[in-house]
Amino acid sequence: MTFQFQAAVLRQSGMPRPYQESKPLQLEEITAQPPGESEVLVKVMAASLCRSDLSVVNGVRAWPMPIVPGHEASGVVEEVGSSVKSVKAGDHVVLVYQPQCGVCPDCVSGDAHLCGPGLMANRSGGLLAGGTRLYQGEVNIHHHMGLSAFAEYAVVSEHSVVPMPKDIPLDVGALFGCAVMCGAGTVLNTGAVRPGDTVAIVGVGGVGSSAILGAKLAGASEIFVADKDPRKLDFAKTIGATHVALEDDTPAVEKILELSGGGTDYAFETAGTIGAFETAYSSVKRGGTVVSLGLVDPKTPFSLDVAGLVTSAKTIKGSYVGSCNPLVHIPRYMSLYQQGKFSVDQLISHHLPLAEINKALDQMADNDAVRQIIQPWA
Ligand SMILES: [Zn+2]
Ligand SMILES: [Zn+2]
Missing domain, CATH: 3.40.50.720 (NAD(P)-binding Rossmann-like Domain)
Structure with missing residues (x-):
């Protein structure tokens, strides 16, 4: 059964600033297919804005359109495909923007951040198993980095989620998907x-x-x-x-x-x-x-x-994804957060509803924010 939800859709990059006036991201009702056998439906609870999202909107990096951006997020698993064993409904998960297929030479040798099939799927604007799960009428809507988190829900590969402890707030958890791996991961692993x-x-x-x-x-x-x-x-x-x-x-x-x-x-x-x-x-x-x-x-x-x-x-x-293997490094870094040694929560400067996403883009472009958390259900 398909189902409908709200998502921030980008149809054209390079719109003029301020974004609060040109509104490059439009909140629209889109349709999603249910998760395939190796896929997961996640209720997005927190999605933060990263400069890479800005590069999608301003066109510095080219993506297939239309697309729903958002690649640093967390949520609650709603439903899983028939072959999914790593997570179940109700689990809290971090969404990770580099799917790791688990069987390519890079994944097998421990360099999941270099996963070729994951990269190709991302570049196509689709999921690891091929194609998109989002559409509007007859038009396919593309996934950003296998995720598309500026939305109420995300249908993603099971290889795009990492379980997280329930005692870590979901807004903090979102940061581990990009900012933590790219920033701290680069210093700790690549450097x-x-x-x-x-x-x-x-x-x-x-x-x-x-x-x-x-x-x-x-x-x-x-x-x-x-x-x-x-x-x-x-x-x-x-x-x-x-x-x-x-x-x-x-x-x-x-x-x-x-x-x-x-x-x-x-x-x-x-x-x-x-x-x-x-x-x-x-x-x-x-x-x-x-x-x-x-x-x-x-x-x-x-x-x-x-x-x-x-x-x-x-x-x-x-350095790509801080040379991290998300399944290994996200739990490690979360443990350090729980011990009070890694105060990632200090990076959160704002919380906003999905309807204010264009304002959040302006605040990022104007350097008025560090990490802004979009909460689709707030
Ligand atoms: Zn990012
Ligand atoms: Zn791989």
Whole structure:
């Protein structure tokens, strides 16, 4: 039996700002097929806004339209397909945006974040088992990252959910699906920062803030944080930054080099701009490692002084999903949250109903928020 619910549908990217006037996301009634045999129907309880959602709306990253965005969320399982064993109705789950098929060479060798079938399904705007489950009349509506969480319900692959303990609030749980894995996961896994290392983090959005928490968890001795917005730096200090550097007339990199005595062991670019990457690259000392995770506009050109890379013996890495295996790392990070060692809840700045999603987009674009939680049932 098909069923209907409200979802925030995007039909065209690149609409003008403010989004509260152009309303790129329209709340509409859509139809869903019931979950297939390896799929799960989830009642979405919390879906947070991430910069990647903004890149879908502003067109920086191209997606098949129409689409329901939203890829960082949590909810309650309503119904499961006949072959699903990992979750049952009533379970609380985190939705994860990189499905892990479990049988491809990358999944089998422990690199679930590189799952090829998962990536291909995401790019097609469909689910892991193929095709979409959402439509309106005759028109197929695409899934964003196998999820489409800006809606009352989501039909997803069982490989797109991870069970979570019921004593963790669902709004906090949502953050583990993207911000936590991408930010803290990158510091802990991709960078593998060790106790005593020094770290620079460029950009204080949800992912950058999570990276600060991750650096604290890793035991970094000094955490230098750069941003263009002084409000973000004030916030960074409250969650663990030991030094902050405002990007103004004096470049932040000069301040970081001076404060760190010649550069840090690691730098993480989380802002998604070439300028942020250059700051990160120049902030590490000789032999240091710079990790990019902010998703720079793919059309932006970049040139690198390769000879300088050689003589400085720096390492450049990209990080996808913080090199996490969600089934392994989400329970680990949630346990650290329960023990009070990983205060992810500090990242939540707003709660809004689904009807205010365009306002939330404006607040994100204006840097007036860290993580905003959309609650479709509030
Ligand atoms: Zn995200
Ligand atoms: Zn796989």
